[in-house]
Amino acid sequence: MDDVRVIGGGPTGCLAAMEAAKRNLNVTVFEEHGSIGSRLKCSGIISKKGLDTLGVDYKKSILNEFRGTRIYSPSLNEMNVIAKDIKAFAIDRKEFDTRCADEAENAGARILLKKRAVRSDVTSKLLIGADGALSQVARWFSFPEMNEFAFCYQADFQNAAIEDKSLVSVFLSNKLFPGFFGWAIPLNESEARVGLGVFRDVRNGYTRSVKHYFDLFTKKHPIVSKILKKSKSENRLSAIIPLSTRDKTASGDVLLVGDAAGQVKATTGGGVVFGGNCAKLAGSLAPRIIERKDSSDYERSWKKKFGDDLRLHKKLRGFYNSLTDGQIDSYLSLAKKTGMERFLAKNGDMDSPTAMFNPAVSAAPLHAVMFKAFSAIISKT
């Protein structure tokens, strides 16, 4: 009998398997596809700092390097957050996921490809569900539902008119991208990955298809339509990102990690760093969980380490989603006036917003924006 069976050979499944195998446990990963990373379901933007925490040699997967972000308000006012050094990468997810799988195998885990797990495969001492946003494992074991998602649509465009390949463009508007945002990511001098997400609470049913928003964005948006004027799209994808964590991620001898657990930043939808680190924690705790037959340590540990940041991402998403486009414009103008561009370039942290509230950081621009937000909330109540 396996000590640990991991369902899902994405990055989080492989990282959990790697840590458990390093601790001399018998580990098998089930991956339903015939190769690792065969389905592109990501934009691939990951902070350098976050990637460095995962313990995977990611150098070969780097497609492009970024110093910053150009944020466009609904009326196309620009806020440029540009650091002196490299802050993030666009990575090739197939290459990166394959590296994670190699690390798991090097540590002694077995990876079975073309092996779709079914309920009767649950025969190990510990089961780790790393099977993504629509986790079957969560359903088999009646974990609480996740209801809030970003429904996304994205494509890669050749021959794009890219001005500066070291900047990611982010587009804000609750009309064009209700509850999420749009992005244009240079992959090199002439190729851009363009997409958007729309917030959906699946308890409220469905509205327009996301492709409708994507077509408007790529064909009619004054900036993006110019960038893409001479381009052709490929690698189209439509996929979902969970924007809330499950209320419970450990029960008996079953753990959930990564998207299956909802360990994703609700602001940007980034899940590789938080999911990957929670998965590593799950793998490292596996021997103790098996010995004590108690998985609650996992839930406690990841919430202690990452819970504050994930909660703050969620609060920021909730606040942003309550704004009209006029309000987004006025917050962005205020942020620029109070020096937010320089503040974020120096102190911004894509993963850990709580780090910006460190008392050692002089956060006058943050305080000005928070004061305006607080006054707006009070005046509504």
Ligand SMILES: Cc1cc2nc3c(=O)[nH]c(=O)nc-3n(C[C@H](O)[C@H](O)[C@H](O)COP(=O)(O)OP(=O)(O)OC[C@H]3O[C@@H](n4cnc5c(N)ncnc54)[C@H](O)[C@@H]3O)c2cc1C
């Ligand atoms: C459009 C889009 C853009 C994104 N952009 C970013 C970004 O820029 N940066 C970032 O950090 N994150 C981004 N994300 C999120 C990121 O892709 C996920 O957080 C990450 O892939 C989660 O990894 P995972 O291993 O938990 O799940 P997944 O990567 O979804 O892997 C799950 C694996 O489980 C397998 N599987 C499922 N069911 C079974 C079964 N029954 N048996 C066997 N195998 C099974 C699947 O085949 C898959 O390989 C984006 C997501 C989307 C949709």
